[in-house]
Amino acid sequence: MKMQISNDLRKIKKKILNGERLTRDEGITLFNCNEFAWLGSLADEVRKRMSDDLVYYNVNCHVNLTNICTARCKFCAFGRDEKSDGAYAMTIEQVINLINDALKxxxxxxxxxxxxxxxxxxxxDYLEIIKTIHEKFPELYIKGFTGVEITHFAKISGRxxxxxxxxxxxxxxxxxxGGGAEILSDRVRNLLCPKKATAEEWLNVARTAHNLGLKTNASMLYGHIETIEERVDHLIKLRELQDETGGFQTFIPFPFLPKNTELGKNFKQTSMWDDLRTIAVSRLMLDNIKNIKAYWVMLTVPVAQVALNFGANDxxxxxxxxxxxxxxxASSPTNLAEDEIIKIIHEIGRVPAACDCNYNILRIIE
Ligand code: SF4
Structure with missing residues (x-):
């Protein structure tokens, strides 16, 4: 059995080094292989080929306008009912104050x-917020809303x-x-988040945005009820849409964080091994999406540093x-200073590149 797996891996490596596309079965084989260092170095090889030694980062501010949410997904600790403790909805003045604070x-x-x-x-209401922010802070880029929110806007407005x-x-x-993609499987979505955009609706927002010239990101929430096959199918759906439109800029694998979620009592947090293999397999399967993000908030800073050697470049x-x-x-800090991000990247021998939401480089810090 071991010999058979090794032969499969050798074949996969040869295909990757020849720049050939991996199949669904090969993606599943990679997820199931336990050759940790082999997988990481192969993904790192592809990362170098696709994006050299730069590691992208943003100096940015997250704005979460409200945590009141009608969808109440079982994996989410953020969404609340309107009357629940901790429910909030920001006024435009509060949004402006938050941005002014970040602009220090x-x-x-x-x-x-x-x-x-x-x-x-x-x-x-959402449109007015974007307009007001853009008028007050025209120098700031605005990346906003997920495919789930855009689908919601279309439904409530009839447009x-x-x-x-x-x-x-x-x-x-x-x-x-890139959020809201979760796992692009009707089985998983019907069980965990039946009140929000379906897989097809999420993909339709991305396709429509790309056709309008608006770039989008893509994500995957893993480490809950999904199977390995569903993870691979998710990656292939993104890869197929990217073949069609070319509009995805980056892929972000999000490990499920169980604390304070309805689903969480049955699950433990993903292991570092699962996080790193998911980054690596994503890099190897998504041969047409340039950037893979190691999201330090979920992975923690030390794991994100290793992930940058397992195929990630952001x-x-x-x-x-x-x-x-x-x-x-999440046990990570709620923010990082730019100096800390630069240090994290320099420590692993790579080159920090501050960029905007469309990967236009603003500064390279040698
Ligand atoms: S993950 Fe689900 S419950 Fe949480 S904010 Fe998004 S749509 Fe609402």
Whole structure:
């Protein structure tokens, strides 16, 4: 059996070194292999081929407009009912104050805005927030909303996804966030998050955005009820859409953080091995998405550093103040100073590159 697996891995390595695409079965084989160092070095080889030694990061501020959410996904510790303890909905003044506070860092260059699906806010309310931010802070890029939120806006307004996206682009939106993809499987979504966008609806937002020239990110939430086959199918769905549109900029694997979630009582947090193999297999399967993000908030800084040697080339950003994942028990800090991010990257012998939400390089720190 061991010999058989080794032969399979040798064949996979040869294909990767020849730049050939991996099949579904090969993706499953990689997830099931236990050759830790072999997998990491192969993914690192591909990372070098696709994106040299730069490690991208943002000096950014996360804005979570509200945690009140009608979807109440079983894996989420952030969403609340309107009357629950800790429920909040920011006013535009509070949003502006938060941004002004983040702007005490002179290098702060942009925003990442994702929120719950508020039961009474209209699409126009969200649109007005983007317009106001863009008018007040035209120098800041705005990456905002997930495929789930865009689908929600289309449903509550009775408009098409294309129409919603066109309005948001006109208001100042420059990229779409990668969240909400979870696992692109109807089986998983029906069990864990039946009240929000289906897999097809999430993919449709990405496709429509790409056709409008708006770049998006993609993610995968793993380490819960999904099977390895469903992880691989998820990666292949993204790869197929990327073949069609070329509009995904980065892929972000999110490990499920169980604390304070409905689902969490049955699950432990993923192991470092699972986190690193998922980064590596993602790098090897997604041969047409340039960037793989090691999201330090979920992985922790030390694991993110290793992930940068397992195929990742992006460590996300300073964030200013993270709340969504800390509600789910993330043990990492709620922000990192830019100096710390630079140190983390330099320590592993790589080159930090500050960029905007569309990977335009703002500074390279040799
Ligand atoms: S994951 Fe998003 S959509 Fe689901 S409950 Fe949390 S905030 Fe709402």
């Amino acid at each position: 860092d002179p290098n702060m260059s942009g925003l990442h805005i994702v929120s719950g699906l508020h039961p009474t806010w209209k699409f126009e 098409s996804v294309e129409n919603i996206l066109t309005e948001l682009i006109d208001a100042g939106l420059q990229a779409i966030a 460590i996300d950003g300073t964030i200013h103040k993270e709340t969504i994942l800390h509600d789910a028990g």
